[in-house]
Amino acid sequence: KTTPITGKPVEELYTLIGIAASTQDHTNRLVGVETEGMTVCPxxxxxxxxxxxxxxxxxxxxxxxxxxxxxxxxxxSHNQRGRGTLLIGSEQPVRAENLIHIVEASMSSETYELLKRPDEFFIVNKAHRNPRFVEDVVREMLRNVIDVYPDLPDEAFVLTKQENFESIHHHNAFAERFGTLAEIRREFIKGEHVVRHTTLEQWLKG
Known part of the structure; x- marks a missing residue:
């Protein structure tokens, strides 16, 4: 990708995740990514x-x-690097590049391997204008999945995780949310409280 102000090309490392489980009747597959960004404490x-x-x-x-x-x-405010994970399970194709964008856009700001001073100012200012707790990032990932993939079926599975490497604590902050899109949509669109969410293991077993 390119830096936000100076437009310098930089190489970034992302983790691509693939999971599949098969039975005699069917195969369930998930595609996911893991990437880092920056969060600011509200x-x-x-x-x-x-x-x-x-x-x-x-x-x-x-x-x-x-x-x-x-x-x-x-x-x-204090700020820190965060690592976000997003997995989507569906028969409908899902591009890893889109998942990376969703994860990065859900944090206070994306980060870059190399930055010039104007770029550094831009992302620090952007992040402090957009403070988010670790649980906020997870909610934003889910909301962005719903917006970006309106055609994904209700039986599709979504798992989101965020870990912040806290700068002023000796512990990290962690949040996670998972379930079928039907369960997630009921919460975000209809405002319902879903007591139990389908786990990754349950979804893979079908």
């Missing part, structure tokens, strides 16, 4: 935002001016 950003507003008010700015300034300027 919680820490809100605290910095509140603190910055208090400083502006103490310095004599009006409430409305302080709010306007806070809305204009980027707000700091």
């Amino acid at each position: 919680c820490a950003q809100e605290m910095v935002k509140s603190y910055s507003k208090d400083l502006l008010l103490e310095d004599g700015f009006s409430e409305s001016d302080a709010e306007r300034i806070i809305d204009i300027i980027p707000i700091a």
Whole structure:
């Protein structure tokens, strides 16, 4: 891919995943990808935002001016690399390139192996304008799958995972969601609460 501002070509490594299970009656197949991106913590950003507003008010700015300034300027937060995984099981062909785009677009920003300074500023600013928790990324992946593949049948299977390599903690953050598209659509489109979701093992067994 190319860097966002300077347009420099860079080589990126992605993991392609293929899973299949066969019986005498049928074969179920999944195609998936694993790729990395960047996430920014919304919680820490809100605290910095509140603190910055208090400083502006103490310095004599009006409430409305302080709010306007806070809305204009980027707000700091801690950020980290994240690794997203997306698997889709269906008889309908699914292109790995599209899955990579879905995963990267679901994070605060995509990342690049090599960056010039204008590119670095662009992705840092983009990420801090788009803060997301690890569970937000999983929800965005599912929402993007529904939008990008409206013709996938209800019996298709989707699994999404996100692991963030936390910068200020000694642990990583992890979120996962899976199920048939019928189950996922009921939650996202109809707003229903689905108590049990079909697991990968159950779907492969048919």
